[in-house]
Amino acid sequence: MNTPTAPRENPDRSFATLLVASWGACVLVSALGTLPNFAYPTYVLYRVVLTIACLACSLPLLIVCRWLYAHAAIGRALAAALTFAYVLAYLCAAGSEAFDRWLDPPGMGAKSLWFESLSGAIGAWALLGGIVGLYFGFRYYTAAQEARERLIAATALAREAELRALRYQIQPHFIFNTLNAISTLVYTQQTAHATRMIARFGDFLRLTLDADVTREVRVAEELELTLGYLDIERVRLGDRLDVRPDVDPASLDLGMPPLLLQPLVENAIRHGIAPSRRACRLDIAIRRDGERLVLTVANDGVDLVEPVRYGVGLSNVAGRLRHLYDDDFRLVLSRPPGGGGAARVELPARPIAAERDA
Structure with missing residues (x-):
């Protein structure tokens, strides 16, 4: 940039x-x-x-x-x-x-x-x-x-390069999973579902490749991208995926890193919902709490194994947050009382609509 x-x-x-x-x-x-x-x-x-x-x-x-x-x-x-x-x-x-x-x-x-x-x-x-x-x-x-x-310029360029490297480590995992799901749909002759999944997959890739990982986007933009990803997963999982978003309107114009919510959702589906044989609920809660932006992704699928270990996706999310906010953030994984798993992220609440207009 x-x-x-x-x-x-x-x-x-x-x-x-x-x-x-x-x-x-x-x-x-x-x-x-x-x-x-x-x-x-x-x-x-x-x-x-x-x-x-x-x-x-x-x-x-x-x-x-x-x-x-x-x-x-x-x-x-x-x-x-x-x-x-x-x-x-x-x-x-x-x-x-x-x-x-x-x-x-x-x-x-x-x-x-x-x-x-x-x-x-x-x-x-x-x-x-x-x-x-x-x-x-x-x-x-x-x-x-x-x-x-x-x-300062060299440090910024190095940070940008590392952020992009972290981003490209996350994307191949999702791409391979999606291509594998499309292959399964084609093999089982679910042509309509495969066609829909390919179209959604193309839209999602366009949005992710256009995203600039070095600047914040509005919560509304990140939520739109994540819902596009969930459309792909719905084709793959069908009725087993019950998405329940709960978004505070006051948070929609706040800034957050691009491609932050999607890896959290993907992690919940991969480790909590996909291994379960029953229908599972995926709760996405986004709200403003004073001077903090709080994002929570929870599922009632397979229980989170403790002690918690970060995989590639969550480690990269934590690395990006550390580069962008130093120590002014929180990323916590926990097992809710009712079972399943939850990821909670707290960031500074910073409106960016005015900066975009400027």
């Missing part, structure tokens, strides 16, 4: 927006640091030139960071980027100091321009180093998010 996804935003474009905001913050911080010395125009001009130079140097710095991110390990890339940032910061400080001396030539005891730039480079390096950290942090964060999304 292919799920359309929104196009991913370009990480560099996202970072550009973040960078512009950081530039604004840096300019603001630089301006606030300059305010106490606003009475010294030369110093103010020095800070303005230094800030503009750092912002201009951030562009080649980002190009180097992008290259290092793609070609080096995180430790080496970060160390190299910070070193390059310091070189740029020192050049920015030296250029700003030279411009300041051009406006206000120093006295005879002034220190060397290159030595004086060492202290000015510290603030510039802090600014450019912050941009380096911001870039690497942002890129590695987006990479981690993409890796997490890929893991």
Whole structure:
């Protein structure tokens, strides 16, 4: 099942927006640091030139960071980027100091321009180093998010494949039983019954093959499919099968896994009703109990043998429920007081009609 996804935003474009905001913050911080010395125009001009130079140097710095991110390990890339940032910061400080001396030539005891730039480079390096950290942090964060999304997608695909495998383990059992029953009807020359069974069998196969095991269906849809299956079994068992559905109308629009009710019904017929020589009742009860959806399939045929052992069909049902609901479900097999067997399933009660319409 292919799920359309929104196009991913370009990480560099996202970072550009973040960078512009950081530039604004840096300019603001630089301006606030300059305010106490606003009475010294030369110093103010020095800070303005230094800030503009750092912002201009951030562009080649980002190009180097992008290259290092793609070609080096995180430790080496970060160390190299910070070193390059310091070189740029020192050049920015030296250029700003030279411009300041051009406006206000120093006295005879002034220190060397290159030595004086060492202290000015510290603030510039802090600014450019912050941009380096911001870039690497942002890129590695987006990479981690993409890796997490890929893991989620891979897990979903694996779950879907396993659910389909469980589904295909259930179907052959029913197909072989039905073909064997059709063969018996043809052998005993019950042509009308065989024709009806083949038609019902074709309808049932179409519905099951169209079902998507990875999404819930309405209870009404699953009930319709199960009743179609029971039409096939009625042809095979005749009057020995007495079906008595008891469905709460409030449960019809709730969601449940497809092909969940049918294996429970098939299990009841195979182990409880078919081995019995008398007419047996099959009760199918579906109701909403608060925040739970409760499905019960019971028969008064052959008594359930205790301790209960799960066969292939019920083991696959339990496996599907575990994949879809984790531990938020119950599947209980029991022998009613009057004899026979019963299977009870409890699921979260979740309406899905609105989701389908959307």
